[in-house]
Amino acid sequence: MLLRRAAQLLLTLPLLLLGSGATFADIKTVQLHVVDFPPYIIVPDTQDGITGMDIDIVQAAFAAADLDVHFSSTPWKRIIKSMERGTILGTVSCSRRPERLEYMLFSDEVTSTNRVAVSRSEVDTSAIQTLDDLQNFSVVSIEGWGMEQQLTAENIPHETTSTYEGAMMAMRYRNIDILYAAEYPSLYYARKLGIHRDIKITPIRTEPVTPLYLCMSKTYPDSRAIMDRFNAGLRQIKQDGTYQAIRAKYL
Incomplete structure (x- = not known):
């Protein structure tokens, strides 16, 4: 019986070592x-x-x-x-x-990254200083992302899209004033979609760099x-x- 128990322990030892991370050097x-x-x-x-x-x-x-x-x-x-x-x-x-x-x-x-208000060039965003100022605009954000969750937590009405491109197109061509999103990705997609000359970025001064x-x-x-x-x-x-x-x- 003791020999059998010892054999079982030897067989399971490698698995115990693997679970403990002892073989991490092999990764x-x-x-x-x-x-x-x-x-x-x-x-x-x-x-x-x-x-x-x-x-x-x-x-x-x-x-x-x-x-x-x-x-x-x-x-x-x-x-x-x-x-x-x-x-x-x-x-x-x-x-x-x-x-x-x-x-x-x-x-x-x-x-x-920093969070900004993205809009068409003709939209007057001069009054935007804080996130709460977005209450005065129609807003879109990307569903499930941190910025959309922030809008929800602050009870700021907004629409959502499932993709960044969809949000950019909604802001540019639909009755949406503001896309609340990250600056660099927004600029990237604006160039990709050929609308970079039609939009502007407005900083939200109370939002820290993330x-x-x-x-x-x-x-x-x-x-x-x-x-x-x-x-x-x-x-x-x-x-x-x-x-x-x-x-x-x-x-």
């Missing part, structure tokens, strides 16, 4: 899931060759930490649910929100160790100039 590749958020994340129609400023920064940081990283395009709601369940490692260009603290780890700051992070599920195996490696690589590329060169390429 060479990580998988992250993203959504289209140019210029931070650019997902082509074919979903091959995902690029963008944050993609390049994350790749360089992981490379400095001797890890490869692969990216997959996945709907945002599925990413969040999967991270909460611990079935995927994480995502890129993710903001820190109170409801995410329970199940997410946040890296050192990767980049940042840091963006690499976010990982707390319950995904070895996520804390992977995050430590990533942060070390990120510090290295900020010191050696790689980080600054990537930002200059996109901005």
Whole structure:
């Protein structure tokens, strides 16, 4: 009986070590899931060759930490649910929100974004100083994104669209005054849609710059160790100039 128990323990030992993270040194590749958020994340129609400023920064940081990283395009709601369940490692260009603290780890700051009012050039936005000033306009935002959730929390009436392009087109061609969104992605889509000469950006002075992070599920195996490696690589590329060169390429 004792011999049988000893044999069973030897058979299960590798699995126990794997669960404890003792084999973390064997990990060479990580998988992250993203959504289209140019210029931070650019997902082509074919979903091959995902690029963008944050993609390049994350790749360089992981490379400095001797890890490869692969990216997959996945709907945002599925990413969040999967991270909460611990079935995927994480995502890129993710903001820190109170409801995410329970199940997410946040890296050192990767980049940042600022929230603005995007409008047609002829719309008078001179009175916009605070988010509450949007009450005086018809507003659209992207369903489920942080900015749309903020409008909901502040009880500011608004419409939603499922895509950034749809929101831009609603602001430009429908009876919508303001798109509440991030500045750089809005400018990117305006150029892509050929409407960049027809719009303007109005800063909302009370809205602080929003840091963006690499976010990982707390319950995904070895996520804390992977995050430590990533942060070390990120510090290295900020010191050696790689980080600054990537930002200059996109901005």
